[in-house]
Amino acid sequence: GAVVSQHPSRVICKSGTSVKIECRSLDFQATTMFWYRQFPKQSLMLMATSNEGSKATYEQGVEKDKFLINHASLTLSTLTVTSAHPEDSSFYICSARDRGQRLEQYFGPGTRLTVT
Amino acid sequence: ELKVEQNPLFLSMQEGKNYTIYCNYSTTSDRLYWYRQDPGKSLESLFVLLSNGAVKQEGRLMASLDTKARLSTLHITAAVHDLSATYFCAVDGKSSGDKLTFGTGTRLAVRP
Numbered sequence: 001g002a003v004v005s006q007h008p009s010r011v012i013c014k015s016g017t018s019v020k021i022e023c024r025s026l027d028f029q030a031t032t033m034f035w036y037r038q039f040p041k042q043s044l045m046l047m048a049t050s051n052e053g054s055k056a057t058y059e060q061g062v063e064k065d066k067f068l069i070n071h072a073s074l075t076l077s078t079l080t081v082t083s084a085h086p087e088d089s090s091f092y093i094c095s096a097r098d099r100g101q102r103l104e105q106y107f108g109p110g111t112r113l114t115v116t
Numbered sequence: 117e118l119k120v121e122q123n124p125l126f127l128s129m130q131e132g133k134n135y136t137i138y139c140n141y142s143t144t145s146d147r148l149y150w151y152r153q154d155p156g157k158s159l160e161s162l163f164v165l166l167s168n169g170a171v172k173q174e175g176r177l178m179a180s181l182d183t184k185a186r187l188s189t190l191h192i193t194a195a196v197h198d199l200s201a202t203y204f205c206a207v208d209g210k211s212s213g214d215k216l217t218f219g220t221g222t223r224l225a226v227r228p
Contacts, residue, residue, distance in 0.1 A: 032214055034214075034215070034216075041223075043204065043218045043219065043220050043221050044159075044204070045218075046215055046217075049214070049215060093158050093159070097214055103147070103164060104149075104161065104164060105214075105216060106161075107151075107158050107159040108158060109158045110157070112156075
């Protein structure tokens with residue numbers, strides 16, 4: 001089956017620093033990738049939709065300047081949390097759709113971000 | 117705006133018993149998905165339901181879809197401890213492109 005990887009799996013950073021999270025589709029091309037955030041014991045909330053070669057589309061309430069998304073190729077999207085604060089601590093999950101079919105989104109293993 | 121509600125939010129059940137999780141959504145949808153999430157992990161895809169009356173089964177789990185009622189169910193048969201996890205439904209709305217809207221999640225605990 002289709003595999004999506006994320007790196008790093010866990011990151012601890014100090015308040016005010018920036019953190020980059022990578023999302024890769026390993027065995028398929030993904031024209032669209034999605035970034036979700038999940039707080040403890042809550043559901044997944046879509047942050048933004050990332051399209052290869054174009055600007056990301058952010059959901060209402062998500063700060064574009066704080067969460068920078070780059071989809072540089074058909075297999076890689078990155079999320080950079082800039083000037084991170086403790087309230088940004090969360091589980092970040094990406095997903096990708098195979099350009100050849102629209103049926104499923106394939107989810108990455110997630111990145112646990114802790115801001116101290 | 118598409119809304120997806122699940123109930124119950126938390127379910128504690130004995131091994132061997134049956135139970136159903138419900139997923140209601142507010143607008144017409146192309147597809148409905150069920151996922152499982154273990155603590156600290158990402159999502160595992162369980163089922164994709166595409167049409168009215170669709171029913172899919174895998175082991176002790178069976179999912180169905182009624183698009184007219186905008187309702188999907190996930191039925192658990194003869195629960196075992198290994199099924200303890202959080203279950204999410206998600207809907208791909210007709211007007212939302214490829215975006216998924218997730219339900220609130222149902223945390224299932226199966227006890228001996």
